[in-house]
Amino acid sequence: MAGPLSSLKVLDFSTLLPGPYATMLLADMGAEVLRVEAPDRMDLTRVMPPHDGGVSTAHGYLNRGKHSIALNLKEEANVERIKALVAEFDVVVEQFRPGVMDRLGIGYEVLRSINPRLIYCSITGYGQTGPYRDKAGHDINYLSLAGVSSHCGRAERGPPPMGIQIADVAGGSHHAVMGILAAVIHRQQSGEGQYVDISMTDAAFALNAMSGAACLAGGQEQRPESSLLNGGSFYDYYQTSDGRWLSVGSLEPQFSSRLCETLGLDEMKSFALSQNPEHQKTLKQAISGAIATRTLEQWRKVFANRDACVEPVLSIAEAAEHPQMQARDMVIMVDRGDGTAQRQIGFPIKFEKTACHAGWVGRTLGADNDDYL
Known part of the structure; x- marks a missing residue:
């Protein structure tokens, strides 16, 4: 057609x-x-x-x-x-x-x-x-x-x-x-x-969307690692034991709770919901330490059936072979x-x-x- x-x-x-x-x-x-x-x-x-x-x-x-x-x-x-x-x-x-x-x-x-x-x-x-x-x-x-x-x-x-x-x-x-x-x-x-x-x-x-709206109407200028989505929170990338990276986007309470449970950080569930920069910094350090203990492939298996908004950072070649890309005819x-x-x-x-x-x-x-x- x-x-x-x-x-x-x-x-x-x-x-x-x-x-x-x-x-x-x-x-x-x-x-x-x-x-x-x-x-x-x-x-x-x-x-x-x-x-x-x-x-x-x-x-x-x-x-x-x-x-x-x-x-x-x-x-x-x-x-x-x-x-x-x-x-x-x-x-x-x-x-x-x-x-x-x-x-x-x-x-x-x-x-x-x-x-x-x-x-x-x-x-x-x-x-x-x-x-x-x-x-x-x-x-x-x-x-x-x-x-x-x-x-x-x-x-x-x-x-x-x-x-x-x-x-x-x-x-x-x-x-x-x-x-x-x-x-x-x-x-x-x-x-x-x-x-x-x-x-x-x-x-x-x-x-600039949200950051632009915050600046022009709210008078709040965004700088690197200063906001929820640009590195100022635990929403970030973390290195695995084999030098690869995981993306963690577990912002909503149900996802952040699942993330903490999976990583053995149950005591930090409240930190994920906190706007206190020190809480976020502490949580990021804990997540970083936990993720550094396993390889990317090991973490992929751990999170494969956990709906926690955690995904591997893939190369373009790897992305092209991913089942989701294949199913969507993206190659x-x-x-x-x-x-x-x-x-x-x-x-x-x-x-x-x-x-x-x-x-x-x-x-x-x-x-x-x-x-x-």
Whole structure:
């Protein structure tokens, strides 16, 4: 069955991670996505190691299910080709700095004069307005300016470099998809397209959620290891005897009671419910000492049938083999186009009526020039 977005056509001018991740989600949901790339300025994800079957794994994943054309947009004839294409498309996604698309002659005002129903989404680090609109940045910078890094990590060591690109993906990619689909609904009601301005810094700032609410309305600034959820309580990670880690999220009374019973810390059940920092510190030390006495595998067996919100910290390879991930089809095989398939992360949303399909791995540059041009 076709995905829920099978009627949507997307023209994608983005590169690297935020835009391609967003349009991959749209493609997985059935949209026809056409990437427009420069023939002489290769997207770095096309060559980024490691490689599988001669293709970058990053490119194979981020650009699955998409078509590709190669055009030098500094040539007037190619700009005219884009103008001809845009009349048939619903959405444009671009990730240049503000003003670049205008200078190329395919900015929002030009393209909407051709297609008034066009939804035009720009993803940038700082948005189209404000004093930082023209500055360069990366995920670590957006998280820093948005206040996210200030309350992550350990008090004595400062903020950690995150293992995933939070501002790029949870910020830019997901908010871009949300904005595009909201604009699609508006167009269905009004017949009008519109411009969607996505700032990865704005989106990262919005991710502060509870800590942001506490600061802005309650005047309470959160610092590392100062609150219930960022290391200020026994809600934390603990090292096992073999150097692995367990996550303990046993916040509610029924879970914390079960945790203490399992670890032989019955006398500390009241500490788990206490807001006294000294009680929490004492409980954390006790939990740490108890967990350090056994291996990760031993603890997995202990907690396997105890509903206590305690789980192992798995590597990505281990997570991919976990029965829960397998049951949810979160590891799939995607067609390479040569009779073989590549193992990839699956689509995380499950639709009852319109199942999603990953299509094929990222195509070679300009593979679809003949079909679209």
